[in-house]
Structures are given as structure tokens and as C-alpha cells.
Amino acid sequence: MGTARKRFGSTFVSATALAVSLVLVAGCGSGDDGGKARTKDGKTVISLGLFGVMGYKETDLLDRYMKENPDVTIETDVAGDEQTYYTALQTHLAAGSGLKDIQGIEIGRAKELVDTQADKFADLGKTPGTDHFLPWKSSQVTTGDGKVIGLGTDIGPMAVCYRKDLFEQAGLPTDRAEVAKLWEGDWAKYVDVGRTFKQGTKNPKVAYMDTSTGLFNAMIYGEDKQFYDEDGKLIYQDNPVVKDAWKLASDAATSGLTAKLRQFQPGWDPGLANGTFATAVCPAWMLAHISEKAGPANKGKWDVAKAPKGANWGGSFLGVMEDSPVKKQAEKLVAWLTAPEQQAYIFEKLGNFPSSKTALDMPAVANGTSPYFSDAPIGQIFGAAAKEIPAKQVLGRKDGTIKDTFSLGLQLIEAQGKSPDAAWKTTDERIQKLTR
């Protein structure tokens, strides 16, 4: 029955073709493992999404936790650049998939997440043993109805990192107490020291500071309000804090005191290593980056001096996702990672400054020194700066993006040679557009 077989054959083929096409289409919809905890070798897997140098991947903390809790395996995914990290996090939050069990939150994004995504995060307010944080730190991730979406990791009290050898060449003092005296109490004095440096230095290729944006950040984050007021209204246009910071930073930019670099971008790292600039305004967490990029060859050439005024730049939180299948275990892990002992340990290893009040008083922190930065007593320096940080910092939804836009605006002056007025106008227009 040749014809019958042939007919059967072609029907079979058509049925197969249909089935295959259906499977192809259906295959795109699957891949959803929602609700089920992942296990590996019989252990519960907890995943962490991090950015920058938060200290968990860089130290042995996670290994220690896994040793103490043999039923847990921790997987980390670290993005180098916070902007990239946050963009992905936003996309994952919007899509409701691809999220890790634990996600890092940078302070510039805290308000936006608190305002728009709080329901996707677990409430960590009642997690046992988490009442040791600086009060303003916790308030930054607390919603109006008292839900706490994250636990604090580090804070970013600021100081000035400087190269002793370059200061000496320019005829400036090198002792950190004397250096701090030069600019005590006023950021304008810090810029004035730059003018002295520029006159005194033998090498015209060495700039005084890396970029004017570091100075701008330090100035605005020393006050309680920056871009928004408590009601979430944009006030940057009239806020004297922002205006003064813009004026002084653009002043430094037009006086040729900066190396016209962009922090954390190509050119900045080799600049740290080769000494193309003498100072950088440095929050505590930047010390880890500087010592890593400037390398062992420059050990002892760098030092840390107290900044003119205390300020807080950055700092992060760890949040647990509400839908995580291992929510309880993740909460336990976050509480452990942000506990005073662990914060003090990361400070010892990397210099990230604790956000735990208890940790601040621990001898390991209070007496902490940095061998890389000429044995500077960083525990004292940053601890004193932390005490000068305003008790409350008003955050706004687009803080992170607005800060980036101001950085671009200062670059317009620094690298593009635009006038400060024109650059302000462009920056203002951009912020209006992005907040519209």
C-alpha cells in the first residue's frame, strides 16, 4: 500500500511541523521557576546581587557563613559599575523576574525604591538583632508606614586623600594634621591650597585634584538637603548648598586645578597609579579602590587628612526580595552580614566604614589604621567625619541620576571648556527633562 504509506507519511510530517512550531512558541513562555527554592548538592542556594567593592566577595565572610551554616550555599553576582547594576535591577523589578534573593541598594537609589518598589522588598524592621544602626541610616530606607526595605552596610564619611611626595615637591606640608589645618572649616580653603600647589609644583603635568565633581559631592553631601525638600519637591535651582558647591567646583575647574578625569572611569585608575593628581576627596569606601589601583608601588606615598567639613557620600544597603523562595534564610544572612562584627571586619580589611553604631565604638574600628595610607588613623578621621554628618539627610527619588547629571555639567566646564553659566543652563534643562 504505497499510497497509504505516503499519505500517512505526509500527514505525519505536517502534524510534526505543527507540533514543533507550537513547542517553539511555547518554549518562549516557560523558564519560570517561581516560588521554588533552588538547591545544589542538597543545600539551599541564596543568591546575592552586588555592585562595586561591598566587601562580601572580597573577604572570606561568605565562606565563613557557609562553614557555620553547612546547609547553605551562597552565590554572588557583582557588577563593577553601580549605574549598570541599578539599570538591570530596575528592569528585573519591572519584569518581576531575574531577581536575586538579596539585592544591594545604593543610597542614591534608596528613595526611589522606597517610593515605588517597597512592596517587592521584605520588611527587615523586625529582624532580630538589627537595632544597632545609626538612626539616620535606617530612616533612609524606611517607608512612610514604617517598613524597612534594607539593612545598612557601610556609610561614606569623607576625608581628603593626598600624595605626600607631590605635596612635598610643591612646598606644602606633608603631615596629615598640618595638611588638615590648611583647609580647616571651609572647602574654599581647599581650593586655595590648590592654587598654592599649582604655583609651587615643579611638574606642570601634575594636577591638584582629580576632578571637580568630587569636591561638588563633598560640599552638597555635608548638608541635610540637596536636590529635594521633605515634600519631594525639586529645590536644587534655589538651594544655596547646591549653588555654592557648583560655584566653587566650577571655579576649581576653570582655574586648571583639576586633572579633568572622571572617577572610576579609564584614565582615573592609571592616574592614581602614576600620580597625575595630588588629591582626591575620598569617602571611606574609596580607600579600597585607591589602594588596589594605585598598587603596592605607591604604598606609603598616599595619606589621609581630615576634610574641611564632614559629609557623607554614598553607602549602601542589603534588601531581601519579598518573593524570594528562601526569604527567611536570606533575612538571616543579611542580618549576619550587616552585624557589627562583620562591619568591623570589612572595615579592617578594606576600609568600608560601618553604619552600625555598635561597630563604630569597637576598638578595631576606633583604633583602625591604614598601612597603605602611611598608617593614617582612619578610624579616628572617618569617625570624626561621621559625627559631623547631618543627623537627617533628605533623599529624593532621582538623587542618583541628578548627581550624575551635575557631574556631566561640571565636565562641560572642565573638559569641554564651556562657561559655568552655559553649563548650568544645560544641566538645569537636562534635570527638568529627566524629572518631567
Place this chain on the structure above:
Amino acid sequence: MATSIDPRQSRRTILHRLDLGAVPYAFIAPFFLIFGAFGLYPLLYTFWISLHRVELSSLDTMEWRGLANFTELFEDDRFWNALSNTFTIGVLSTVPQLLMALGLAHLLNYRLRGSVFFRVAVLTPYATSVAAAALVFTMLFERDFGMINWVLGFFGVDNLDWESQKWPAQFAISTIVIWRWTGYNALLYLAAMQAIPRDLYEAAAIDGASRWQQFRTVTVPGISATIVFTIVLSTIGATQLFGEPLIFGQGPNGISGGADNQYQTLGLLLYEEGWKNYQMGRASAIAWAMFLILILVFVLQRVLARVLSRTPRPAKAPRRARPSRTS
């Protein structure tokens, strides 16, 4: 007629008819289903979004705006700036790229030792990922410690700030594109060149045509269809340029295409609106504007091709004569 056939027979006829009628559709169904799911549906949904105000963080709340996103876009300096950057970077990268590819293909078309090696070699840049290529070029073009400025230093040129100046930045980005795509186009040209009959070259040589004359009068007209094809491909690629400038700028600068938007392309503007400002409605409007621009380019290309095909070309005659000779 059907009444005289027993039921079993008629069932078979139906099956047979279904077989003849449905099978071809079943075979082509996967393409259309996938196109529907990943091409058409996103396209229409993007248009729907572009008529609203939607934030990435709250995709479920949409506010109707009509065509306001589009009218605002056409009044926005950033859009025209991005369009002109897309055009200039497109020209800066496409023209040298295709000319170099043509020359390279011509060289590869000669009988030379190890030709397979060279053919594979020209294709290797294409196999590199955009990210890797862009990162390496970013380091080469770096201001203080980049290799290009180091070399320029020997000629007394002061360190150029490639990233922050408009034309150097656009030039640098173009080199990434050129580096990646020249070999790919060269292979396309080579394939077309090998289809040109050898006797044409011999005839030209007997007539006393030099290598250059042969290239001009035999090779180029012979592969004109391929040249048009590569121009269309490159134009589409240039309109969608995104990864190279994004990575070249690094961090916030990459997304805004430089502090002064000096190399912001349409793709970057879309990304900035959608994933930095979280305004999906405005981002979708840009996506649709890009789509319309591509359609416009396509129509222009067709018109151009029609106008060109009216003018007589020397290579047409011998190529048309070929089938009759071989058969």
C-alpha cells in the same frame, strides 16, 4: 459526486485535501508565529506604549498622552542632535569601511599563497564581541595613557582628549565600527567577485586594460548588486549604532554620549530615556521614530536603485549573455 463515495473514502479525501492545503502553511508557520511573538507584537506594543506616559518602575500605570511624545520629540534638540550624530558617525564609518573592504576583496581575489588564511584572518574582527572591541579601543584612545596618544606624542602632538571633543570622539567610535565590519564586507565582495567569469578579465587584458582599469570596468560593475546590498546593511547597522559609543564613553558618559552629547546616537538617546530616566513612553517614541527613519532609508534606496538601473552599465551585457553560453 461525494455522495457516491463511501464515508471512509470521503474521510480520506478530506485528509488528503487538508494535507495538500495545510502542510505548506504548517511548514512556514514557525517563522510567522515567531515573527508574531518577537517582531510584530513588540512593534505594536511599543507603539501603544509610545502614546502613553509610562515609567519603567511602574509599568502597569499608564497615562494617555496621544501623540504628545512624538511632537515633543520633534521639538527636542537632543533628538536632532542624536539624529545628526547618527548620520555623521554612520558616514564616517560606512564610507571608509566599504572602500577598504572593496580594496581588500580585490587583493584577496588574486591568486596568492595561503589565501584561506587571509580570508579567515579578515573575518576575525567580526567574530569579536562589540564589548571586547570597544573596551580595547577605549583604552587605545585614552587621553593620558592611551597608545594612540603615545604614538602621536612622537610627532609632537599633544595629548588629544578623544572622548570629550566631538569629531575625535566620533572618529574614534567609527574606527571601532570600521575595524569590526570591514572584513565581513570584504568577504561578501569577494564572493561576488568570484562569480565574475575569468574570461572577462582575460578579454580586458588582451584589450590592454591595466589592473586598475580591470578593477574599475569589470570588477566594480560586476558586483554592483552586492555593493548596494552592503550599503543597505551598513546603513541599517549605522542607524542602530549603540554598543560602541556606550562602551566608548563608559559609565554615565556613555549613556548620554559624552558630557555634551557629542556622540549620542539615536540608540543611546533611546536608552537614556528608557533606562536612565525611566520614561518608557518617550523611549518607545524614539524607537518608532528610528523605525520610520529606516523605512524612509529603504524607500530612498529603492528609488535610487531604480534610477540607477535605467542608466546603462557596461557589465550588464556580458553577464546576461552568460547563461546561453553555458547551456
